[in-house]
Amino acid sequence: MLDAWLRLWNGDYDKAQSIVSPDIRVHAAMMDGSDSSSIRGAEGMVAWISQTRAAFPDMRFSEEVRPLVDGTYASVRWTVTGTYAGGFPGAKAEPGTVVTFTGTDTLRMKDGKFVEYWLNSDMLDLLTQLQVG
Template sequence: MLDAWLRLWNGDYTQAPRIISPDFTVHAALLDGGDGSSIRGADGLVAWISQTRAAFPDLRFSVQIDPLVDGDHASVRWTATGTYAGGFPGAEARPGTVVGFTGTDTLRMENGKFVEYWLNSDTLQLLTQLHAL
């Protein structure tokens, strides 16, 4: 499941219906000030990932340390690297700027699919590289 999750974030959207519950919810501090509650189900998640990848088309996520699994919860620490393509609100970095940032995903599984997601990412690190502060 976590391998498919990583492939999904790396742009393989065909993974979503197989691993994401229709009841899927997100808990995250979003850059637009939202809390992630508007992101629902596989379609909502794919739309959010697509929006993120629009500014970084070659964005690649990789696992930084082995995942921790406890019952129906899993947590994975990741790194992401990509090339900025432009269009990020408030960013003064030039397109072509390579960025890297880290984060941790915690997921809850139910009936063989991910149903809940908590995201902690180093947004300060990303915004600093984009000269968006």
């Protein structure tokens, strides 16, 4: 399931319905200041991921540390690299700037689907590379 999760973030939306619960709860600091609890189901996840990928169309997530699994919980440390396409509020970086940052996804599974998601990413590193100030 974690492989499918990383593929989802890499833009492969085909299996979203099969791994994301309609009742998923997302716990994340949203870039626009909105409430992450408004993200619902596979459609909401795909919309959020698509919005993120619009600023970094070629972004590629890779596993940095092997996943840790404990019962219904799993955690994966990742690195993402992508080319900035522009449009990020407050960014002074030129389109074409390559960025790399890290994060950790912690997920709770139930009945073969992800039902809860905590995102912790190094936004300071990303914002520094994008020259947001």
